[in-house]
Amino acid sequence: MNIRPILASLRKHRLPVFLLVLEIALACAVLCNAVSMIATRWSDLGVNSGIEEPGLSLVTVNGNDGDRAAADIPRNLAALHGIGGVRSAGMITGVPLSNSMWVTATGTTPFDSTDMRQKASSTAVYIAGRGALDTLGVRLVAGRLFRDEDYIGAGIRSDYQSQASVVLISQSFAQTLWPGQSALGKTIYSLGHTHYTVVGVLADLAAPSLSGLGPNTRYHTIVFPGAPNSEFDTYLIRSRPNEQARVMREAMATLQRLQPQAVISAKTYAKVRAGYFDDARNMIAMLVLVAAIMLAVTAVGIIGLSSFWVSQRRRQIGVRRALGARAIDILRYFQTENLLLSCGGIVLGMAAAYGINLWLTMHYDVPRMPWFYLPVGAIALALLGQLAVLGPALRASRVPPVVATRSV
């Protein structure tokens, strides 16, 4: 197809051409960034928490007399085990993706408050009571889980350091601390010169907040064994998924009977996880909606302007047809014209998309857009343009040659 005549004709309609190119450019810029933001959030939605989620229920008990934890907790757990359908139960200080985080600083060498920021990094802490790890369903990669003796005397000091001597660590975090080495048997230091021996490496266990510790720290987690203590507030209960509702109801009733003064609430883990991603899901819905309507609006604009062009050139088309152009040539003409306009818009749009993304990464917590989003967005808009122009172009190709002979 010879594009010279098309360019010549476009030059005569600078204003509509400019508007169409501008619209495609804007749509391309917004679309690339919207898709990039959707993708980031989408990948978060599927994040692996490192626990066996189906069938896990949480019963939170607050407002107890902390001094009686040592006596109350084993009694309560025994009562929970008595509920039909409860496979295992245990207490823990928090769960992944719950947003409520216990943080400490850990390092591979001793440190204190004066050099803490150089030698240590923020780490999410879970303190797990007997039975909690089984109930959570964590997966061990190397070493061992806690033995009964690990829990004995493993209380919490007044500076919030564990009195345990052993610790489990997430695989990714172990790799960060000791690259290329096995973490087993290594010593990990926490604030106040306390140190612990790593006895097991867990398949990545997510922190309560994916971004709360900083970028790329979602698996910076360690687990201490814990004797019954006043910081335990969450009972984990595992049952068959279809029995969760009944088990939770009975567990709440049982605990309320044993501790009438406590404030008790229960949720399935599925609900905790869904709650964590509420905002992300909202944002995805909003972005998808905007992107879809925007594409529709752009298509409408292309259809409108192409129809105008076609009706304006009816005579010209008739003359071409009379001079021997086939219907397919007319079709190709308008399709090529649209492709040229799309290309102009896309080139501008990709530059704008990159610029907007750069600005967003500087001002907001938005990651850099992977480069291949630009060509993919470009192709999407070119296809949209072709689709939109098809109707008007087909109408043009059906203009009969006889039009050329009519004066009006």
Place this chain on the structure above:
Amino acid sequence: MLKYYLQLALLSLRQHRVLTALMVLTLAVGIGASMTTLTVMRVLSGDPVPSRQGQLFHPEVDPWPMDRYVAGQTQPPPNLSYADAMGLMHASRATQQVTLTTSRAKLLPHANGEHPFFADTVMTTHGFFGTFDTPFEYGGGWSQAQDDSRERVMVIADALNRKLFGGTNSVGKSLRVAGHDYRIVGVLAPWDPQPRFYDLTLRGRGYGAGDMLYMPLEAALDDGLHSSTMNCYDSGDFSKPRVAPCMWLTLWVRLTSSAQQRDYRAMLHSYVKQQIAMGRLHRPDARLMSMRQWLDDRQAVPDDVRVQTGMALGFLLICIVNTIGLLLAKCLRRSREIGTRRALGASRAAIFAQFMVESAIVGLSGGVLGLVLAEIGLWGVRHQPVSYASLAHLDPLMFAFTFVVAVSAALLAGLLPAWRACVVAPAPQLKAG
């Protein structure tokens, strides 16, 4: 003349029903989307205490050691340790000041068979109510003397008063918290600043359900209530909050003149110097933030909302460009008609006016429909599980603004086509026939 243009415009719009519908719809969608997000933005970025506009300030000092300190770059943390909060309170000459933290208190309902529940609590000093200009339904705040003598008094929120006392005057009654009876001295009228500026660095909840109880800091600490946040900069005994090397209080001061602000800044810096000399603090930085700076710094408006707003504005731009394109196509198609009118004596101004009237009709319809869409959009936001959901309402000012934006967007969109129409040369158009 205007009536004639209106007739012409309606005739022309009726002739191209689909095109007209598309133009109105595009404009309406663009306006609806941008107004929805702008309204959310506006609601979220309002001044939480309008009656103290420009008077509330937030002092910050930095208790971290010199390790990793970069002069001019390291920012002081937002919360204060007990020692610094009290030190600044004693040293200050502020008109009014308050230090506070958040906690939660377990309450036992009077009725039998009801379960105990937690009430979100503010542990604070007597200055809270005056500094933030809180309205009272019954009674009032407590005094400096009651703070000092650690008297067990409390102020409760209107919602709690309704829940526990059916909304009657409960001043003089007591509530049992942490094993002690606290006497109610005041009941707040409904008061919930949005965003809840004082909570942003404590529980981090700027929106949503508000606080229920306001208790004197010292008395509540004595009875064992904990702060909901504890950020420690050194090792030590964290179970004794008054001496723990941890930041868990925020300080707010009311400074009504620039002279007062200057004095307070000077006091703040001299306090830090003095503490460095004593070896308690190490870093020389301190800052006094205004409410506006504070809200910006703490990103009170969620990033998601800002990005959505930017996106919607980009979208509005696309819609306007699109409407320009369609109007242009429509008006260039009528070159013959324009040529005829011009040949019959219509002036350029008359043609221009005629097409602007047509654009204005599109704009008004798009604006009205856009407003409807914005209301639907806000209804959608209200039904989303986000903390600020209940705030998303279109106020009269925003309503008017929306309308003006809609009409100006359409007029802007009509400008270019109308200008193109009025420069059409009559002769070639007539000849072409």
